[in-house]
Amino acid sequence: MTDLTKLTMAEARDGLAKKTFTALELTDAFIGAIEKANPAINAYVLATPEHARVQAKDSDKRIAEGKARPLEGLPIGNKDLFCTRGIRTTACSNILGEFTPTYESTVGQNLWDAGAVMLGKLNNDEFAMGSSNETSAFGNVVSPWRRKGKDGQLSTDKLVPGGSSGGSSAAVAANLCLAATATDTGGSIRQPAALTGTVGIKPTYGRCSRWGIVAFASSLDQAGPIAKTVRDSAIMLKAMASHDPKDSTSVDAPVPDYEAALGKGVKGLRVGIPREYRVDGMSPEIQKLWDNGIAWLKSAGATIHDISLPHTKYALPAYYIVAPAEASSNLARYDGMRYGLRVTGDNLIDTYENTRHQGFGKEVRRRILIGTYVLSAGYYDAYYLKAQKVRTLIKRDFDEAWGKVDVVLTPTTPSPAFAFGEKSGDPLAMYLEDIFTVTVNMAGLPGMSVPGGLSSEGTPLGLQLIGKPFDEETLFRTAQVIEDAAGRLAVPEAWWMKG
Amino acid sequence: MQVDEATVRRIARLARIKISDDEARGLEKELSGILNWVEQLDEVDTANVEPMTRVVAQELKMRDDVVTDGEIADQVTANAPLAEDNFFVVPKVVE
Numbered sequence: 001m002t003d004l005t006k007l008t009m010a011e012a013r014d015g016l017a018k019k020t021f022t023a024l025e026l027t028d029a030f031i032g033a034i035e036k037a038n039p040a041i042n043a044y045v046l047a048t049p050e051h052a053r054v055q056a057k058d059s060d061k062r063i064a065e066g067k068a069r070p071l072e073g074l075p076i077g078n079k080d081l082f083c084t085r086g087i088r089t090t091a092c093s094n095i096l097g098e099f100t101p102t103y104e105s106t107v108g109q110n111l112w113d114a115g116a117v118m119l120g121k122l123n124n125d126e127f128a129m130g131s132s133n134e135t136s137a138f139g140n141v142v143s144p145w146r147r148k149g150k151d152g153q154l155s156t157d158k159l160v161p162g163g164s165s166g167g168s169s170a171a172v173a174a175n176l177c178l179a180a181t182a183t184d185t186g187g188s189i190r191q192p193a194a195l196t197g198t199v200g201i202k203p204t205y206g207r208c209s210r211w212g213i214v215a216f217a218s219s220l221d222q223a224g225p226i227a228k229t230v231r232d233s234a235i236m237l238k239a240m241a242s243h244d245p246k247d248s249t250s251v252d253a254p255v256p257d258y259e260a261a262l263g264k265g266v267k268g269l270r271v272g273i274p275r276e277y278r279v280d281g282m283s284p285e286i287q288k289l290w291d292n293g294i295a296w297l298k299s300a301g302a303t304i305h306d307i308s309l310p311h312t313k314y315a316l317p318a319y320y321i322v323a324p325a326e327a328s329s330n331l332a333r334y335d336g337m338r339y340g341l342r343v344t345g346d347n348l349i350d351t352y353e354n355t356r357h358q359g360f361g362k363e364v365r366r367r368i369l370i371g372t373y374v375l376s377a378g379y380y381d382a383y384y385l386k387a388q389k390v391r392t393l394i395k396r397d398f399d400e401a402w403g404k405v406d407v408v409l410t411p412t413t414p415s416p417a418f419a420f421g422e423k424s425g426d427p428l429a430m431y432l433e434d435i436f437t438v439t440v441n442m443a444g445l446p447g448m449s450v451p452g453g454l455s456s457e458g459t460p461l462g463l464q465l466i467g468k469p470f471d472e473e474t475l476f477r478t479a480q481v482i483e484d485a486a487g488r489l490a491v492p493e494a495w496w497m498k499g
Numbered sequence: 500m501q502v503d504e505a506t507v508r509r510i511a512r513l514a515r516i517k518i519s520d521d522e523a524r525g526l527e528k529e530l531s532g533i534l535n536w537v538e539q540l541d542e543v544d545t546a547n548v549e550p551m552t553r554v555v556a557q558e559l560k561m562r563d564d565v566v567t568d569g570e571i572a573d574q575v576t577a578n579a580p581l582a583e584d585n586f587f588v589v590p591k592v593v594e
Contacts, residue, residue: 102574205554317537339578353517372514388550444554
């Protein structure tokens with residue numbers, strides 16, 4: 001029998017429809033793979049095999065009755081930032097302890113209502129703050145990818161899977177789920193997708209409800225999928241997106257059938273190449289990747305246009321005011337009184353301070369302190385207000401570009417996957433991981449990463465597409481052209497299954 | 500912007516996070532580095548620019564002012580570190 005875990009979501013959907021295998025067989029294949037692989041990869045912080053089997057059996061019943069829903073019986077992983085009713089949710093922080101929500105996130109509920117099966121909760125950087133999954137209270141996630149040495153042999157050095165959705169990207173790349181939920185505040189879907197050869201889309205702000213997702217920076221956070229293919233990401237986003245009265249920033253607009261857009265091609269599509277993304281010190285292989293992307297779209301009938309987004313270089317510093325400010329405010333709720341950890345001290349303030357010192361990891365504490373500083377008396381105008389004004393200018397750059405082009409093409413990351421510890425000693429070096437992705441969050445636009453080829457080290461590189469607000473369809477059809485040209489990137493050797 | 504140790508301690512107190520002496524010294528350097536880096540925003544002329552308050556122009560939705568939820572005190576207190584009879588148990592604040 002073929003290895004069911006290697007199927008794409010679309011293939012698995014076909015197999016279930018044709019009754020080649022059952023939802024329970026498919027689910028059991030993943031449960032077995034997770035048991036074997038998770039000690040090495042650490043993608044799951046909580047596997048939920050019993051829960052998954054109950055859902056799969058229900059799916060098999062529905063399929064037999066001819067009542068299958070769009071994602072019926074398809075096993076997925078759920079980032080631990082999404083609240084799950086009756087199932088521990090921690091945002092990979094000690095401060096949440098054994099927090100067990102009494103409600104389900106709207107995005108999660110949409111997926112279960114569509115028939116999806118949950119295999120477990122996926123690792124991430126603590127409160128989604130990080131670009132390498134090195135800040136999780138549950139330890140590092142290891143990328144299934146390894147560098148190839150000059151002798152052609154795979155190195156055993158451990159590479160990061162990107163972050164913050166590192167559990168999602170690693171699990172998808174290592175065939176430990178068909179697809180995964182993820183969230184993106186500054187690049188946390190697209191950067192891990194790029195580093196693991198997977199596809200990730202952050203939709204327009206407001207496309208997915210934020211209700212029931214642990215908040216990081218509310219004006220930037222957005223949910224989206226990481227998947228094996230462009231088609232799978234379209235299937236996932238269609239199910240995840242919805243208008244939700246419980247999130248006043250979610251948009252009351254119909255969700256298109258993204259899969260229907262995939263075959264439309266890019267003939268006549270105007271593709272913008274922003275000159276400001278040619279940053280100093282960009283590696284030749286990233287430049288080559290970008291040139292390949294341009295050539296593929298051109299030969300598929302798109303026209304290529306140089307554009308300027310003059311405020312690009314200010315997006316990252318503005319982000320590191322806005323995101324920590326909003327985080328310091330959102331994370332004020334973790335006071336040790338209503339849920340999670342409480343570390344008792346001499347008095348109330350001492351209890352708060354002990355709890356938050358022990359409960360939050362180093363990077364989270366650092367960002368709360370930056371946020372507290374920029375919002376403190378006398379500094380609000382100089383920092384937060386200034387950054388929000390710069391944000392208006394960043395958005396304006398794109399608004400002007402949309403007069404000339406329909407979609408923007410850039411690399412997703414400035415460099416390929418790195419090893420543990422390579423960047424974690426220097427916060428600024430780590431922040432630069434998001435240099436190409438963060439503008440998209442600042443402007444609220446949809447952005448997508450699709451594999452574009454391999455680095456000289458044999459590790460994946462991603463191309464990023466940026467679209468107009470609520471025009472995810474153009475991203476999907478453009479990404480499909482890139483995927484058709486670049487081919488899917490598969491991990492060369494499943495070393496993690498060897499135990 | 501140079502952040503000194505006293506400022507780090509003041510901010511940590513505002514944020515209700517305990518820090519050790521070692522941490523305070525480390526944070527002095529880290530926060531100064533990050534704040535110096537974000538100061539490049541001063542190059543941008545924002546004199547006549549409105550701050551961004553929303554990504555997509557849309558009116559905030561109104562709903563009827565009616566009770567849609569409630570009577571779930573047991574669920575609200577279910578995750579408390581200490582709870583009794585659907586009340587949170589907290590440290591004594593007033594002597």
